[in-house]
Amino acid sequence: MTTLDIDLTDVAHGGSAVGRAEDGRVVFARFGLPGERVRVQVTGQRSTLIRGDVVEVLSNPSEHRVDLVWPEAGPLGVGGADLGHVAFDYQAEWKSHVLATTLGRIGGRDLQEHFAEQGLSPRVAALPGDAETSGWATRTRIEFVVGEDGRPAMYRDSSHELMGVASFPLAVEEIGELDLFGGWRSWWKPGERVKALAPSGSDPALFVGGDVWWAPGMRADEVVREDVVVGGELYAYQVHAGGFWQVHRAAAASLIELVMRGAKVQPGDRVVELYSGAGLLTQPLAVATGEAGAVYAMEATREAVDDARANLRDLPWARTRAARIDAHALEGVNGDVVVADPPRAGLGTELAAMLGEAKVGRIVLVSCDPASMARDVAVMRGCGRKATFFEAVDIFPNTHHFECVTVVE
Ligand SMILES: C[S@@+](CC[C@H](N)C(=O)[O-])C[C@H]1O[C@@H](n2cnc3c(N)ncnc32)[C@H](O)[C@@H]1O
The missing domain is CATH 3.40.50.150 (Vaccinia Virus protein VP39)
Structure with a gap:
């Protein structure tokens, strides 16, 4: 396990803060903030750059740092919330x-x-x-994979390694109605890709194995409804549950x-x-x-x-x-x-x-x-x-x- 102690000076496109290693290589450190001195666990390197995750803030913690709402998506964890350590207001600055x-x-x-x-x-x-929830509980679509133990899992950032997760804080509250951590365990199969959705005009549903379900073994319509109101006008849509829609x-x-x-x-x-x-x-x-x-x-x-x-x-x-x-x-x-x-x-x-x-x-x-x-x-x-x-x-x-x-x- 290689670690480096560095000073972070800037932020880069892609969700990392940036510093320099003693050998002059640029270090892209996820979960860091400019101004901080941090310990970075190296997760990948090339002749010109090093990638890693901040595993400890050694000094000068940033005033913009917040506690992780979703620790499983923090350093060395699953991908999906790489600015989860950044205060909501400062995310716009970043x-x-x-x-x-x-x-x-x-x-x-x-x-x-x-x-x-x-x-x-x-x-x-x-x-x-979004400021009210600091951007959490905003997604009407989430995707995960069924782990070997039958529970929801996601890939560790930039890897093929599956890690179990115990919550989905980015999901809107309605997705909770699907009880993703409940009765599905003996029903869906390890390795299956799952999409959970909470459309604005239909009940929450699960898209797995090419079919749509509202509870284990209980089929739902393959298309869902989305109602979008803009300037007092209602635009109504049907969308296949497995198809693209803004999350x-x-x-x-x-x-x-x-x-x-x-x-x-x-x-x-x-x-x-x-x-x-x-x-x-x-x-x-x-x-x-x-x-x-x-x-x-x-x-x-x-x-x-x-x-x-x-x-x-x-x-x-x-x-x-x-x-x-x-x-x-x-x-x-x-x-x-x-x-x-x-x-x-x-x-x-x-x-x-x-x-x-x-x-x-x-x-x-x-x-x-x-x-x-x-x-x-x-x-x-x-x-x-x-x-x-x-x-x-x-x-x-x-x-x-x-x-x-x-x-x-
Ligand atoms: C970012 S989505 C936008 C869809 C729509 N504007 C929306 O906001 O719901 C991009 C769409 O491009 C489609 N797409 C990707 N590559 C394409 C290609 N080469 N030709 C035609 N469509 C493509 C995808 O299937 C997807 O529906």
């Missing part, structure tokens, strides 16, 4: 700092200066209501609000939506274009497209196609507005350049990784476009993740 430095590191000085000139602030805002209980409404504010869709507009999932954004976009306009949405997952079609039943000018988005699919793409919500890897330089150069008025990019956001926006800048809107929102409290919405025109 993430804003990472966002600003990532903009510069990936997009260069030009992108940082461009954001400043455009009056765009790289700040990450907490979701309303934070307020994330769906927040993303609709931000995307619609940035997209400025007018009646009669032609909108192209990429990576549209079950149609979370497609529905409000179609309401905004009205029947004089059109929304063309693309999504790779068949089940999500089935959900989206059901969700757009009353808005027939919105059409969804099951298709992989690649350079071929985007050839000749055009419209008033393109909305893209890709997975963590972002659009990539090729697709970002295609969109940047396309006959499209406004591109709304939803990014769950600041590095891919900075790269994609920098590529579109290189096509002569300007960033005109930027908001970042903390839809993953107690982890290093957050979401960005950028508009490029």
Whole structure:
């Protein structure tokens, strides 16, 4: 067991605080805070860097350090709450700092200066209501694996080793109704992957082995209902229990609000939506274009497209196609507005350049990784476009993740 004693000076993208070892290598230390002198247990190393977890604060404990609400997800524990040791208010500072430095590191000085000139602030805002629970009890979806003893387990961070867990503090209270630590033990099988969900419009359910259950051996519908209220408007959705949906209980409404504010869709507009999932954004976009306009949405997952079609039943000018988005699919793409919500890897330089150069008025990019956001926006800048809107929102409290919405025109 190798340990190092170091001073932490900064924070890095990915959830670690940063310091330097005596041999000059950069140390990425999870569960540390800048200003602290800490003992780090090394969990991995290369010729240029060392990774580890803070197992002891030796001196200068940070005023922003809090006791771990979920100790099993602390140092040397399971992944999933790598900012669980950081005071809720300071998580926004941490993430804003990472966002600003990532903009510069990936997009260069030009992108940082461009954001400043455009009056765009790289700040990450907490979701309303989260301060009350310090961001705990906010997730309507949690995933785990059944351990050898039949109890819920998760993987130790960056490893294939399963560790039993005794609670899920990130889950909303309603998930407790499933009694995950009760009668399922003799029913589900070790090694099975389980998703527990508490949809806003249906009873809590468990997705395991491709089926949906509300209690051991008691089947539930394979689709659940999600109701999202934004500005007094209700958007209602069906979603396959195993399919993608935003995990934070307020994330769906927040993303609709931000995307619609940035997209400025007018009646009669032609909108192209990429990576549209079950149609979370497609529905409000179609309401905004009205029947004089059109929304063309693309999504790779068949089940999500089935959900989206059901969700757009009353808005027939919105059409969804099951298709992989690649350079071929985007050839000749055009419209008033393109909305893209890709997975963590972002659009990539090729697709970002295609969109940047396309006959499209406004591109709304939803990014769950600041590095891919900075790269994609920098590529579109290189096509002569300007960033005109930027908001970042903390839809993953107690982890290093957050979401960005950028508009490029
Ligand atoms: C971050 S989710 C966003 C979905 C939706 N906007 C929402 O918020 O619910 C990204 C979606 O992209 C889809 N996807 C990933 N790669 C894709 C590809 N190459 N082509 C089409 N869809 C893809 C996934 O299935 C997923 O539904």
